[in-house]
Amino acid sequence: MKELTDIVNAYDIAAQxxxxxxxxxxxxxEGSAYRRAGARMLITEDGQLTGAISGGCLEGDALRKARLVIHQQEAMLVTYDTMDDDDSKLGVGLGCNGIIHILIEPINDSGTSxxxxxxxxxxxxxxxxxVTLFSIEDRKAxxxxxxxxxxxQGLEISGLESSDHRLSLINDAQRVFDQQQSETRILTGEVEYTAFVEFIKPLITLVVIGAGNDAIPLxxxxxxxxxxxxxxxxxxxYAIADRFPSARKVIIAKPSxxxxxxxxNPQTAFVLMTHNYNYELALLQELIPLQLPYVGILGPKKKLERMLAELEDNGFNITQDQLNGIYGxxxxxxxxxxxxxxxxxxxxEIKAVLSSRQGYxxxxxxxPIHTTHIKKISSS
Known part of the structure; x- marks a missing residue:
């Protein structure tokens, strides 16, 4: 999501x-690559790059092709075979052992871009x-x-007014949204198209409870x-905006x-670091029923055990599912x-938990580092 945010901001500056x-x-x-499907990069005609499609190996060539796309105002599908270590192709030995398909689209103000x-x-x-639609089989299409x-908030569509696949793609998008898992779908017809139906998680929201000095680097x-x-x-x-210029909001509030x-949202994480036992105990009682994916509590394990025991002694029932989201x-x-x-x-730890990883x-x-869960489905 950060990459998308940076791209949108960079586009606004360029457009102005x-x-x-x-x-x-x-x-x-196909195979291994530095970036996975869904990686994006905004390219300006004067050579400014925002985002990344590789570790720096492909950007130079992509810039040259992007300028052609901007001039012709037609999208172009480019394929890089990084299985070949021959430096003469791209001027660098990639050694990623993968084939990377990159779609370069012109951005204009006509219609929904x-x-x-x-x-x-x-x-x-x-x-x-x-949903991104492209044809590998017919690059001239x-x-x-x-x-x-x-x-x-709803559905927005661009450029599918006369497409036979419009309804099918809407259904695909709804299924991916419900399952929260990206898919690659093959659409057969006069031209064979591939649809990359990509699920995008919301921005990670970090709520830091405690405005002490140790919260500043966090x-x-x-x-x-x-x-x-x-x-x-x-x-x-303590809760002064000038002390936390990196925070979107600095709030003075009681636990309740x-x-x-x-x-x-499903990507919200709390970290309790007030060094105030009673404040955190009262807030933990508010947070536990929400069954959030991550609630971290700074301090020794005995502190958390004492807090949980105190809540249970006061008649507060804590389930195992609720405990699974508490880290201390x-x-x-x-x-x-x-x-x-x-x-x-x-x-x-927050990143590992929200990505369902172990952190080893x-x-x-x-x-492989990037295990793919993308489905390939043929549809006519």
Whole structure:
């Protein structure tokens, strides 16, 4: 989501200056590659790049092709075979052992542009589905590109008015939205098209409970990741916006008031670090029934055990499912010392939990780094 946000912001700046742009999207990967399908990059006619489609190997060639796309105002599908180590092809030995298909689309103000569909997700900080349509079999055929966006706020469609696949793609988008799992679908007909139906998670929302000095590096590092950060504390002399310039909101609130200031989504994480036992106990009682994916509590394990026991002694029933989302001591075991390293540990654990990963070294991962869960379905 951060990449999409950066691209939308960069487009707005370019558009205000009258600079033409194109959008490059990794639409399909066969084998291994640095970026997976869904990676995007905005390219301006004067050579500014926002986002990334590789580790830097493909960007130069993509820039050259994007300028052609901008000039001709026609989308282009480009394929890079990184299985070949011959430096003469791209000027660099990639060694990724994959085939990468990248669709480059011109951005213009006529109708609903790809950027307009991205904005439908980014501006409202929503989860959603984007559909990108392209033809690998017939590269000279029209490449419809980013053509559909589905969110809880509704459906937006661009360029499918006369398409035989319009209804089918709407149904595909709804299914992917419900299942929260991307698909690649083959659409047969006069021209064989591939539809990349991509589920996009909402922006990670980090709610830091506690405005002490140790919360400052946590908010700064989360902002670098593009997370939406809110800081909450009951102490007016701590909860000061100037102390947390990286946070979108800094709130003064009692535990019973906190949830009034937070928009919860499936990517919301709380970290309790007030160093005030009673404040955190009262807030934990508010959070547990919500069964959030991540509630981290700074401090020793005995502190959390005492809090849970105290709640249960007062008649508060805590289920195993609710306990599964509570993390204390907070963070991954990376030998952290000091506020900055503790922040790194906490953010790493949050990312691992929200990605359903274990957080161990990739050295010991028995399967490829990017395991794909994309379905391939043929449809006429």
């Amino acid at each position: 200056s009258g600079i033409k742009t194109a959008l490059a999207t990794v639409v399909q990967v 790809p950027i307009g569909l991205l904005k439908a997700i980014v501006d409202k900080r929503l989860q959603g589905v984007l 029209p490449q419809p590109g980013t053509c559909l966006c589905l969110t809880t 908010t700064k590092m989360a902002a670098v990741l593009g997370w939406d950060v809110t800081v909450v504390d009951g102490r007016p002399n 008031e906190v949830l009034q200031h937070v928009d919860l 001591p907070v963070g991954l075991d990376i030998g952290s010392e000091g506020a900055e390293e503790i922040a790194l540990s906490i953010l790493s 070294s990739l050295k010991f991962k028995p399967t």
